[in-house]
Amino acid sequence: MRCPICKKEFHPQPKETHTYALRGNQACEFLLQKCPSCGDVIVMRKVGAYALSPQKGVTVQGGTTEIVYPVTDDEKELVSLEVPDEYRNDFYEAATALEYSPKASAALSRRLLQKLLREKLEIKKRDLSQEIDEFIANVHAPSYLTDAIDAIRHIGNFAAHPIKYENSGEIVEVEAGEADWLLEVLKSLFDFIFVQPAKLEQRRQALNAKLKNLGKPQLKGR
Structure with a gap:
């Protein structure tokens, strides 16, 4: 990814991750990352299909990711x-x-x-x-x-x-x-x-989660 402040490229390795369950079988995940070049904090938000695992708890499957902080002009x-x-x-x-x-x-x-x-x-x-x-x-x-x-x-x-x-x-x-x-x-x-296409896939996964809970056939991907 690219730091919004110093514009240097780096491979993201979030130091902190916070995930919250939302309505409609979806989850929101906030990832905190420090830029290795300038040291500024970058906050990313990922929203996707809700998933629950014994090891990790609530997680996000698929979905889209965007930088919510800092916001550049x-x-x-x-x-x-x-x-x-x-x-x-x-x-x-x-x-x-x-x-x-x-x-x-x-x-x-x-x-x-x-x-x-x-x-x-x-x-x-x-x-x-x-x-x-x-x-x-x-x-x-x-x-x-x-x-x-x-x-x-x-x-x-x-x-x-x-x-x-x-x-x-x-x-x-x-x-x-x-x-x-x-x-x-x-x-x-x-x-x-x-x-x-990524947003459509996110909606498909959310709908499939609902269909699975109802015991109905799931939608096929592309």
């Missing part, structure tokens, strides 16, 4: 913990570069966008523009997201800068607001690919 740095580190780190790099070089930030964001389309959505075409076309044609994607990704071409003026989609990571001139828009679209894409 820079929204560009807020990325859900459900996003794998390799994509999270690429996003942080693009977000950090924004202040110093919008051109570099946009190039990093375009490269990450193409990486997500190819690796997570299995959309592989000759260039980024064609991959955007295929994503827009995906009936499973919400319209707000397809519209946002389609706008990347217009805001970035792909027609005047074909290098942006032919070589997505190339550093070239950017239009006003282009780099910022790319970061916002990436956060929405993270939510679609990683966060919402």
